[in-house]
Structures are given as structure tokens and as C-alpha cells.
Amino acid sequence: xxxxxxxxxxxxxxxxxxxxxxxxxxxxxxxxxxxxxxxxxxxxxxxxxxxxxxxxxxxxxxxxxxxxxxxxxxxxxxxxxxxxxxx
Amino acid sequence: xxxxxxxxxxxxxxxxxxxxxxxxxxxxxxxxxxxxxxxxxxxxxxxxxxxxxxxxxxxxxxxxxxxxxxxxxxxxxxxxxxxxxxxxxxxxxxxxxxxxxxxxxxxxxxxxxxxxxxxxxxxxxxxxxxxxxxxxxxxxxxxxxxxxxxxxxxxxxxxxxxxxxxxxxxxxxxxxxxxxxxxxxxxxxxxxxxxxxxxxxxxxxxxxxx
Numbered sequence: 001x002x003x004x005x006x007x008x009x010x011x012x013x014x015x016x017x018x019x020x021x022x023x024x025x026x027x028x029x030x031x032x033x034x035x036x037x038x039x040x041x042x043x044x045x046x047x048x049x050x051x052x053x054x055x056x057x058x059x060x061x062x063x064x065x066x067x068x069x070x071x072x073x074x075x076x077x078x079x080x081x082x083x084x085x086x087x
Numbered sequence: 088x089x090x091x092x093x094x095x096x097x098x099x100x101x102x103x104x105x106x107x108x109x110x111x112x113x114x115x116x117x118x119x120x121x122x123x124x125x126x127x128x129x130x131x132x133x134x135x136x137x138x139x140x141x142x143x144x145x146x147x148x149x150x151x152x153x154x155x156x157x158x159x160x161x162x163x164x165x166x167x168x169x170x171x172x173x174x175x176x177x178x179x180x181x182x183x184x185x186x187x188x189x190x191x192x193x194x195x196x197x198x199x200x201x202x203x204x205x206x207x208x209x210x211x212x213x214x215x216x217x218x219x220x221x222x223x224x225x226x227x228x229x230x231x232x233x234x235x236x237x238x239x240x241x242x243x244x245x246x247x248x249x250x251x252x253x254x255x256x257x258x259x260x261x262x263x264x265x266x267x268x269x270x271x272x273x274x275x276x277x278x279x280x281x282x283x284x285x286x287x288x289x290x291x292x293x294x295x296x297x
Contacts, residue, residue, distance in 0.1 A: 054284075070132070070135055078139065081146055
């Protein structure tokens with residue numbers, strides 16, 4: 001029952017984070033802070049999907065390293081590219 | 088003789104204790120089968136290269152990307168994101184149901200997941216229809232080239248994801264799954280979550296971040 005409750009909470013959290021990202025976009029926010037915040041929100045949602053929806057919590061380190069490594073490389077690369085663009 | 092048998096008894100107890108401890112600390116297996124995970128990793132690699140290419144190309148075309156990003160329908164993007172997250176959540180519920188041997192509920196949640204995917208495809212088609220009727224295509228400019236190819240590539244992954252879930256529903260109706268046998272349900276769910284995971288990055292990247 002506890003895990004089912006957690007899944008509800010995780011779903012609700014992801015819905016709220018998505019709406020917050022949209023609202024920031026509607027405010028026309030650009031620049032370094034908004035970019036980093038939106039990437040961070042996307043990263044948090046991705047971690048929740050990998051950990052709780054895909055159920056990779058507790059699997060061997062190799063599989064988790066591949067999934068989280070992919071996420072870190074992609075988000076960091078996008079962040080660096082956007083920073084370079086703002087220079 | 089009595090001491091010897093007590094010693095053997097102690098050794099057996101210690102061995103049993105160590106074995107149970109080992110199974111407690113051993114990592115759990117990946118959900119589904121290994122083949123689907125290799126497929127997922129390959130897909131993520133390709134999408135990752137696509138995302139980074141978009142960000143790098145944007146450096147040389149910032150004004151163009153910022154200008155044409157505003158022409159995208161962010162409301163449809165938001166609705167599609169909420170649909171995919173909810174659809175993934177429904178599929179998680181389907182996996183939880185089959186683990187409890189509740190096949191009927193598992194099928195219902197899978198239908199709900201499929202409905203979310205169908206909603207995504209309908210909204211995305213409306214979005215494309217709007218763009219195509221405005222004469223926008225892959226050769227319009229670099230931004231639209233990335234927008235259309237990235238989102239269409241993702242669109243083409245939603246369809247097989249739904250077909251896999253549909254196949255799982257058909258098998259579930261035939262009584263193929265139970266609390267002792269649900270690897271295919273987990274495999275289909277894992278692929279569907281990958282489709283969701285990719286969109287979670289794609290939505291802010293293409294529709295919002297400026």
C-alpha cells in the first residue's frame with residue numbers, strides 16, 4: 001500500500017513540475033537561470049521515471065549507471081550548449 | 088559423537104544464514120527481459136545524440152531558434168506531456184495489478200495507458216496538420232527541420248510502444264499472465280516508460296527553453 005501511495009505522489013509531482021515548466025515558458029523567461037531551472041526540472045522528472053516507473057531502484061550498479069549516465073550527459077551537454085549560446 | 092553432530096548442525100545454520108544474507112544484498116533484476124533493455128539503451132543513445140545536436144546547432148542560430156520556437160503550440164505540448172506522464176502512470180498500475188494476480192485490473196490499466204497514447208497521437212497529428220497547412224516542412228529552416236524530425240522520430244516510437252501494449256493486452260486476455268509470469272508486461276511497460284522519458288527531455292528542449 002505504501003508503494004502504491006508513493007506512485008500516486010510521484011505522478012502528481014511530475015504533473016505539477018510539468019505545469020510549472022509550462023508557466024515559466026509562458027512568462028517568457030529566458031537566460032541562464034531559467035534554462036538551468038528548466039533543465040533541472042526535466043532532470044528531476046527523468047530521475048522519477050527511471051527510478052520509480054522503470055523500477056531501476058535497487059538493480060545492479062551497471063544498469064543504473066547507464067541510465068543516469070545518459071541523463072547526466074544529455075542534460076549537461078544541453079546546458080553547456082545553451083550557456084555557450086548566451087556568451 | 089554428540090559434539091560432532093551439534094557442530095554440523097551449527098555449520099548448516101551458519102551457511103543458511105549467510106545464503107539468506109547474500110540474497111538480501113544481491114541487486115534485483117531488471118524488470119522485463121534483457122533484450123528490451125538493450126533496445127531501450129540503443130534508442131536512448133540515438134535520442135541523446137539528436138538532443139545534443141539540436142542544442143549545438145542552436146548555438147549558431149539562436150535568433151532563428153528563439154523566433155520560430157514561439158510559433159509552436161505550447162498548450163498542445165503541455166497537454167501531450169501530461170498525457171504521456173499519466174499514461175506511464177497507468178501502465179505502472181497495470182504492472183502492480185498483475186503482480187497481485189489481478190488480471191482484469193491489469194487489462195483495464197493497460198487500456199487507460201493506451202488511451203493516453205492515442206490522445207498523444209491525436210494531439211500531435213493536429214499540431215502537424217496545423218504546421219503543414221501553413222506550408223511548413225523540413226526544408227523551411229533549421230529550427231523546423233529539428234522540430235519536425237525530432238518530434239516525428241518520437242511519434243514513430245509512440246506507435247510501436249502502443250502496439251507492444253496492445254499485444255500485452257491481447258495476451259493478458261488469453262490468460263497468459265499471472266502473479267508468477269508477467270515478464271512481458273514489465274517489458275512492454277519499460278519500453279513505454281522510455282517513450283515517456285524521451286518526451287520529458289524533448290518538451291522543454293524544443294518548446295520552452297530559450
